[in-house]
Amino acid sequence: xxYIGKVWFKKTMQMTKIAEILGLEDIVLHKTExxxxxxxxxxxxxxxLLHLSWGDIYKVDKIKIFVHHIEDTETDEFFKLVMERFKGxxxxxxxxxxxxxxx
Numbered sequence: 001x002x003y004i005g006k007v008w009f010k011k012t013m014q015m016t017k018i019a020e021i022l023g024l025e026d027i028v029l030h031k032t033e034x035x036x037x038x039x040x041x042x043x044x045x046x047x048x049l050l051h052l053s054w055g056d057i058y059k060v061d062k063i064k065i066f067v068h069h070i071e072d073t074e075t076d077e078f079f080k081l082v083m084e085r086f087k088g089x090x091x092x093x094x095x096x097x098x099x100x101x102x103x
């Protein structure tokens with residue numbers, strides 16, 4: 001899985017609502033309070049993991065986004081799509097650097 005970035009929300013919301021806004025399908029809620037789902041991207045579907053970074057499943061403040069089956073050259077474009085879908089509800093959206101940080 002490739003780490004894409006993190007998102008802080010203006011107000012807390014449910015993890016399932018975040019997945020809905022992002023357009024995830026075939027959503028699976030895990031005991032870790034993370035969500036995986038598929039998303040249409042270019043020629044097919046990609047797997048997306050929304051990792052609960054701060055808050056709880058019903059009051060999410062911050063998430064980290066990971067994707068599988070996306071080319072290195074498409075990361076910037078995918079991140080722009082995420083920013084567009086979270087426009088108005090995100091306080092800050094930070095694209096990942098090359099390495100995963102622990103914050």
